[in-house]
Amino acid sequence: MTIEAISKAIGDESRRKIIEMLKDGEMPASSIFDQFDYAAPTISRHLSVLKEAGIVITRRKGVYIYYALDKEALVAMANWLSSLLPPTNQVVKAAPKERVARAPKVKTENPFDKFQSEF
Amino acid sequence: MTIEAISKAIGDESRRKIIEMLKDGEMPASSIFDQFDYAAPTISRHLSVLKEAGIVITRRKGVYIYYALDKEALVAMANWLSSLLPPTNQVVKAAPKERVARAPKVKTENPFDKFQSEF
DNA sequence: ATAACATTTAGCACATAAGCTAATTAATTA
DNA sequence: TAATTAATTAGCTTATGTGCTAAATGTTAT
Numbered sequence: 297m298t299i300e301a302i303s304k305a306i307g308d309e310s311r312r313k314i315i316e317m318l319k320d321g322e323m324p325a326s327s328i329f330d331q332f333d334y335a336a337p338t339i340s341r342h343l344s345v346l347k348e349a350g351i352v353i354t355r356r357k358g359v360y361i362y363y364a365l366d367k368e369a370l371v372a373m374a375n376w377l378s379s380l381l382p383p384t385n386q387v388v389k390a391a392p393k394e395r396v397a398r399a400p401k402v403k404t405e406n407p408f409d410k411f412q413s414e415f
Numbered sequence: 416m417t418i419e420a421i422s423k424a425i426g427d428e429s430r431r432k433i434i435e436m437l438k439d440g441e442m443p444a445s446s447i448f449d450q451f452d453y454a455a456p457t458i459s460r461h462l463s464v465l466k467e468a469g470i471v472i473t474r475r476k477g478v479y480i481y482y483a484l485d486k487e488a489l490v491a492m493a494n495w496l497s498s499l500l501p502p503t504n505q506v507v508k509a510a511p512k513e514r515v516a517r518a519p520k521v522k523t524e525n526p527f528d529k530f531q532s533e534f
Numbered sequence: 535a536t537a538a539c540a541t542t543t544a545g546c547a548c549a550t551a552a553g554c555t556a557a558t559t560a561a562t563t564a
Numbered sequence: 565t566a567a568t569t570a571a572t573t574a575g576c577t578t579a580t581g582t583g584c585t586a587a588a589t590g591t592t593a594t
Contacts, residue, residue, distance in 0.1 A: 299431070300428060303422075303425050303426050303431065304426045304427075306422050306425075306426065307422050307423045307425065307426025307427075308423075308426075308581090308582085309419060310582090312418070312422065315499060316499070319498075319499050324540085325540075325541060325542095326539095326540060326541080329540095329541090334582090334583070334584090335583075335584060335585080336540090336541075336542090337541085337542070337543080337544095337583090337584075337585080337586095338582070338583055338584075340541065340542055340543085341542085341543090341581095341582080341583090342582090343541095343542095344542080344543095356590090356591090358540095358591070358592070359539065359540050359541085359590080359591050359592065360540070360541090360591095361540075361541065361542095365499065367499075367500055367501070370496050370499055370500060371496075371500065373496055374493050374496040374497060374500075377489050377490075377492055377493040377496070378493060379438075380434060380435065380438050380484065380486075380489055381486055381489060381490065381493075382486070427551090427552085429552090443570085443571095444570075444571060444572095445569095445570060445571080448570095448571090453552090453553070453554090454553075454554060454555080455570090455571075455572090456553090456554080456555080456556095456571085456572070456573080456574095457552070457553055457554075459571060459572055459573085460551095460552080460553090460572085460573090461552090462571095462572095463572080463573095464551095475560090475561090477561065477562075477570095478560080478561050478562065478569065478570050478571085479561095479570070479571090480570075480571065480572095535594100536593100536594085537592100537593085537594075538591100538592085538593085538594095539590100539591085539592085539593105540589100540590085540591080540592105541588100541589080541590080541591105542587105542588080542589070542590095543586105543587080543588065543589085544585105544586085544587075544588085545584105545585095545586090545587100546583105546584085546585090546586105547582100547583085547584080548581100548582085548583080548584100549580100549581085549582075549583090550579100550580080550581075550582090551578100551579085551580075551581085552577100552578085552579075552580090553576105553577085553578080553579090554575105554576085554577080554578100555574105555575095555576090556573105556574085556575090556576105557572105557573080557574075557575100558571100558572080558573065558574085559570100559571080559572070559573085560569100560570080560571080560572095561568100561569085561570080561571105562567100562568080562569080562570105563566100563567085563568080563569100564565100564566085564567080564568095
């Protein structure tokens with residue numbers, strides 16, 4: 297899950313289209329194939345590039361393999377971009393929900409913390 | 416300045432390096448060339464790809480051509496990514512500065528407004 | 535076991551992209 | 565105007581990437 301791999305993967309139009317298709321949830325490979333005029337193996341390869349980049353994850357359910365976005369990679373990419381912008385335009389995570397004082401041990405994971413230091 | 420061109424431009428390592436070099440301000444082409452082991456024409460071409468994508472702008476000062484980031488393209492890209500994330504992880508613009516009531520005609524330009532609708 | 539379907543892998547053809555050197559354009563100075 | 569420096573464009577070679585078809589793999593059902 298490097299910026300190198302993520303940005304390269306995002307650089308292709310078909311792969312961006314796949315990413316957008318998965319925006320609202322997982323989808324079996326065959327459903328993804330259906331939305332392209334390309335042959336299935338071509339799209340299968342795009343899927344594997346996305347997977348190697350860490351942009352998607354898969355789970356098998358019977359015969360079907362479901363693809364879903366792994367948001368962390370997209371967040372990492374957004375953070376890389378954010379690091380290039382001055383504070384005025386800077387993109388930042390939305391204001392965190394109020395911490396529940398009752399359960400202090402359960403930290404809400406902030407996906408930005410994980411990557412901000414990396415770049 | 417399309418997502419197509421921007422993401423393709425960002426997909427190359429040398430070009431990302433150039434982008435990072437320009438993070439804190441403009442720089443003449445020759446200074447950029449110096450930081451690479453590649454021949455100047457090779458980097459010059461990368462610069463033109465970045466320019467065509469709208470990621471950098473140039474100004475000539477005498478013999479030198481200064482390159483600088485055009486933040487709008489990066490913001491557009493960040494917004495595309497943002498649109499793929501659920502509200503929880505969503506990246507958003509930092510809270511806007513308080514509007515100066517004394518000078519209501521001078522709107523602080525919000526670079527996000529310009530692109531959010533596009534994706 | 536084999537048939538049927540979903541998906542990936544292999545191997546090849548073609549297009550695009552990145553690198554180089556040489557030549558050109560543009561501005562400055564002698 | 566000629567020389568010098570900055571930068572780009574032209575033309576070429578090679579590497580990488582994307583597409584295809586055919587074959588292989590994996591799972592389920594008969």
